[in-house]
Amino acid sequence: MTRSPNPYQDDRGNKDRSITRAGGAGLDFPERGGSALPDPGGPFLAAEAMTGGYGAADILHDCTLRVEKGQIAVIVGPNGAGKSTAMKAVFGMLKLRGGHVTLDGEDITALSPQDRVAKGMGFVPQVANVFPSMSVEENLEMGAFLRRDDFRTTMEQVFDLFPILRDKRRQAAGELSGGQRQQVAVGRALMTQPKLLMLDEPTAGVSPIVMDELFDRIIEVARTGISILMVEQNARQALEIADQGYVLVQGANRYTDTGAALLADPDVRRTFLGG
Numbered sequence: 001m002t003r004s005p006n007p008y009q010d011d012r013g014n015k016d017r018s019i020t021r022a023g024g025a026g027l028d029f030p031e032r033g034g035s036a037l038p039d040p041g042g043p044f045l046a047a048e049a050m051t052g053g054y055g056a057a058d059i060l061h062d063c064t065l066r067v068e069k070g071q072i073a074v075i076v077g078p079n080g081a082g083k084s085t086a087m088k089a090v091f092g093m094l095k096l097r098g099g100h101v102t103l104d105g106e107d108i109t110a111l112s113p114q115d116r117v118a119k120g121m122g123f124v125p126q127v128a129n130v131f132p133s134m135s136v137e138e139n140l141e142m143g144a145f146l147r148r149d150d151f152r153t154t155m156e157q158v159f160d161l162f163p164i165l166r167d168k169r170r171q172a173a174g175e176l177s178g179g180q181r182q183q184v185a186v187g188r189a190l191m192t193q194p195k196l197l198m199l200d201e202p203t204a205g206v207s208p209i210v211m212d213e214l215f216d217r218i219i220e221v222a223r224t225g226i227s228i229l230m231v232e233q234n235a236r237q238a239l240e241i242a243d244q245g246y247v248l249v250q251g252a253n254r255y256t257d258t259g260a261a262l263l264a265d266p267d268v269r270r271t272f273l274g275g
């Protein structure tokens, strides 16, 4: 992917301003400075050579995933490839037999998921990612449970990013549309003010228009300096917004390159993107 020195003028995402709203998200987290080139200090997240599974048999085999600060990394691959398992491993929900995970240079391999949240990881799992009987606002408050400070400002930032949630703040999350529920799930993860946001199939079951909209919001989040690690079934569209792409097959890295390079690779296109 060609990188523009201006992070606000990159070639990611939907350019229809009626959808992306001029002026940006209003998330006033610190913005990333300078270029989107790899940090000489190493990637913000480095999950190196992860090997492990749920029982005796390994699902992941030497799986490596890296995300630079403020960039979007996308994992694609067939059903059962181990994409969700890799996300769980990064988040500390899976005991690894081999490999290690570092966040901002710190080895966090031994930390629990709760401790990883405290270190700046936010995770939106593939299933059961909202509390359906709780209101939108209560779901967001649940996201802030680790915080001891005033989280009202962050909630306002989430509402600025997803204005429909402000309108529906008193409504039960279970009554919302699929796309709105995914917004609640992403918003809840943002309530912990993560430095790395991990999303497992955030656009599952939503229409193409809602998918585009959600991807645009994810780009806005990345522009504030938050790193994104995302699993996606909508491989082609997701690689279009990806700085870095990973094709996983049977728990192992099959192809790793920039999103643009993977989209242009004839083998990747034929085998994983439907031609």
Ligand SMILES: Nc1ncnc2c1ncn2[C@@H]1O[C@H](COP(=O)(O)OP(=O)(O)OP(=O)(O)O)[C@@H](O)[C@H]1O
Pocket (backbone or CB within 6 Å): 054, 059, 077, 078, 079, 080, 081, 082, 083, 084, 085, 086, 126
């Ligand atoms: N909790 C579990 N216990 C045992 N095996 C599991 C568990 N979760 C997943 N698996 C197995 O691990 C393998 C990888 O599953 P995983 O859910 O990581 O794949 P995936 O790439 O996320 O698939 P999908 O695209 O369907 O979401 C599969 O063979 C699956 O059956």
Ligand SMILES: [Mg+2]
Pocket (backbone or CB within 6 Å): 083, 084, 085, 126, 200
């Ligand atoms: Mg999965």
